[in-house]
Amino acid sequence: MLSIIQKIIARVYNNQERHYHYHDSLDHRSWLDQTTARIEILAEFLRDDGSLWISIDDREVHYLKVACDQILGRKNFVTTIVWQQRTTRENRKVFSNNHEYLLVYAKDIKKFSKTRNSLMLTPEVRGRxxxxxxxxxxxxxxxxxxxxxxxxxxxxxxxxxxxxxxxxxxxxxxxxxxxxxxxxxxxxxxxxxxxxxxxxxxxxxxxxxxARQGLTPETLWLANSVGTNDDAKKHIIKMFPDGSVFDTPKPESLIERVLAIASSPGDLIIDAYLGSGTTAAVAHKMNRQYIGIEEGKHAITHAAERLSHVVNGDETGISSSAGWGGGGGFDFYRLLKCR
Ligand SMILES: C[S@@+](CC[C@H](N)C(=O)[O-])C[C@H]1O[C@@H](n2cnc3c(N)ncnc32)[C@H](O)[C@@H]1O
Structure with a gap:
């Protein structure tokens, strides 16, 4: 059975920023059309109890919500998670934007509700x-x-x-x-x-x-439990001290929480916007199968390199919490245009 449980579309933001490795600056209509077309395709792969997680900021989140409602059905909207993605104040803006969103949809909300995992009791809760x-x-x-x-x-x-x-x-x-x-x-x-x-x-x-062996996940994810963009950047710099910095990585602990809730060992995860490879690295360390899609050269310089580190026993990121000691492998394919 094809066990695609989850797709994370990592950052489809369209926040008009130009990053070193890619540009995120389409006009709104083209962005929405392209993103909608991709979500329609990705939704077809979802297992009945699978879920779709999309990280996005407030420039496009409301439009994306309406588009996803149309594709997956409003009844299958699960929640919007608020992630505190930065802890420092951005004084150059009218408001210092310190959070982003994760839109969560289920293929079938009833089936997802039955199979979604609780979070492990934290030492703090156990201590009570x-x-x-x-x-x-x-x-x-x-x-x-x-x-x-x-x-x-x-x-x-x-x-x-x-x-x-x-x-x-x-x-x-x-x-x-x-x-x-x-x-x-x-x-x-x-x-x-x-x-x-x-x-x-x-x-x-x-x-x-x-007691129920686990905690119901909450919708406010603070930096001190899942990390920030800056934490993720520092992590990438530590992994690739001689490489170019990737602008917008996700912290491994953020993706770890997503996968802990939405999937179990052996499940298949798709990230159609792989970036520096965080989702694949975390999926590998958590014994999930994964497919990552990336159009930039950083598919080679960052994502594949990073996965090689993981296979060889990478000790950074979530490795200690996941008990990661190395092993496994991955295939890398290049899609060529056929004429
Ligand atoms: C924000 S980054 C993803 C960051 C990633 N979550 C991480 O932790 O590193 C978005 C990525 O999507 C890629 N991308 C954008 N459009 C794409 C497309 N049509 N096909 C494949 N990749 C695409 C960009 O090159 C960029 O690396």
């Missing part, structure tokens, strides 16, 4: 689980035992008796999350916490071992 009562079920964190009373049934309003006999009532406008019978079962099972001295407001214990 403690075990002050040495519960044999392991670390837990406490959550409120009362909820808003809006949709409550009468059985959720009662005086809750703690094991030490103290009576508790829910705060005004709130009720207990469980009926009295269910709450008593929870107390007997030592799943209700009344504080170290037993006199505290009742709270429910939520065990790490029973």
């Amino acid at each position: 689980y403690k075990n002050p009562d040495n519960d044999p079920r392991g670390p837990w964190q406490s959550v409120s035992a009362n909820v808003q009373a809006g949709h409550a049934t009468p059985a959720q309003f009662y005086k809750l008796e703690a094991p030490n006999g103290k009576l508790h009532v829910p705060p005004s406008g709130r009720c207990w999350v469980y009926t009295m019978e269910k709450m008593q079962e929870q107390i007997l099972d030592e799943r209700v916490w009344f504080g170290r001295d037993g006199n505290g407001v009742p709270r429910l214990k939520r065990f790490l071992s029973e």
